[in-house]
Amino acid sequence: MTDAAHPVTGLDEVVHQRVRLGILTVTHEARRVEFGYLRTQLELTAGNLSKHLSVLEEAGLIEVEKGYEGRRGRTWITLTDSGAAALNEEIGRLKQLIARVETSGS
């Protein structure tokens, strides 16, 4: 072991989850995304997606806004500044992890 902490120790349990990372990635790219779009792209059921969104919203990483377009209800998800920072941090840690694995393997 080196003096620096292993990247795994810094992984955020809320963010370090495949679906939640997907939600943050899509929202980061689109700035604002509709529930139905996320469900289709991540191939999830509405219930499953809702659960993940609740976790992210409670952690303050996303904001959920419900409204209507005509008679149709629509839910929009926006990434917060903390969410963007958490995503960047997670990706940085994943890259560190890859670098660490490659270094130890060579």
Added chain:
Amino acid sequence: MTANSIPAADDPRRLLSDLRALAHRVRLHQRMTWVALLVLSAATFAAIPVDWFGMEVNCQPDGGCQFARNGMLWYWIPATPLAYAAIAFFYLRAARARGLGGRRVLPYAITGAVTTIVFPAAWLAVTTYFESHPIPDQPLPYWWFVLDRLVMPWGMIGVTLLVLAWLERNVALLLFTLGYLALVLLVLPMNFGFGPPHFGIRAGMAVPQIIVGVVLLVAALGFRRAARRHR
């Protein structure tokens, strides 16, 4: 992407690759490149009659002619911000219909609208300069012609398309724009038109604009076709 949690031994490289693919897919869904090209093509075609009828031409008995493209100057001042407002509107509407935010287009539309002032400002600067300085006897250097073409509306269209290519991470648009800029800066005489004996002054000015309009239109159709194939 699947609904599974990340197992402890999951390959982070694969996860990163999946996230990149997902981000790329979102970017593809947000793209409306063909709309931007179509609107710019329409604005270019609409400018042709304004340039034709708004041009002041004074020919002397010795055969020499002076011209002032007043129509073009006044047309592009409102047409440029209107064109970019239309592009932003169509982008945002389409993105919203797909369930996405469309803020990516706003820096492009704002840059495009800002370029409105470049051509009148350059025209004003040149006019002011030659009011107190003699017109040079020697031919102007080649770079001067290229710079003149760059500040014209068609050059500015190319510059803002570079911004869109960067915002959309769109390699195909980047390649098209580089070709387009080479055409309007180095090949077509956008500033002085095609000369006699084949063309009069007005027709000589119209032909390069028709070519630019057709190039933008063909590109719009090509990008639309490519976008449909992706979906």
